[in-house]
Amino acid sequence: MSDTTGPALILVGPPGAGKSTVxxxxxxxxxxxxxxxxxxIETAAGRSISDIFIDDGEDAFRALERAAVATALAEHDGILALGGGAVLDEGTQAALAGRRVVYLSVTLAHASPRVGLSGNRPLLVGSPRRQWQLLMEARRPVxxxxxxxxxxTDNRSPEQVRDAVLAEVSAP
Incomplete structure (x- = not known):
């Protein structure tokens, strides 16, 4: 780990992994x-992520997301959860290098009941299960x-996931 200031720990993973809860x-x-x-992002825009996608498009959302991640990495020293697609940005990937990053993984069978895979997830429109699988094929390596x-996080309560993270990562 580097001497980089910023979050004590950064959580990444797909929708339904439990990043916010954990x-x-x-x-x-x-x-x-x-x-x-x-x-x-929602606070800064005064709208939901779904509304941003619908009204402004994915490119506009990703620009807001890049800015939000950069700001949080510079300002926040606690636990930080990134949106599922934030890691796709090369600048974000570079900014995460050398930091404590925990990937909360989850399978579709366990993510589906957690997020509902409904219309409020703009990238899952159409065939939500198929879209989730395609997203994961692209994102898992990152x-x-x-x-x-x-x-x-499969078959684990949020408390069990917390405990598993704590067993792997020492407090700052």
């Missing part, structure tokens, strides 16, 4: 704060290449 639990365990870049630790 992130809050980790923040409580370490006595620090939690931040989610998807929430940052998640694994960036991660210092991978924790599978």
């Amino acid at each position: 992130g809050r639990l980790l923040a409580m365990a370490w006595g620090t704060t939690f931040r989610d870049t998807d929430h940052d 998640y694994t290449s960036l991660a210092t630790v991978e924790v599978n």
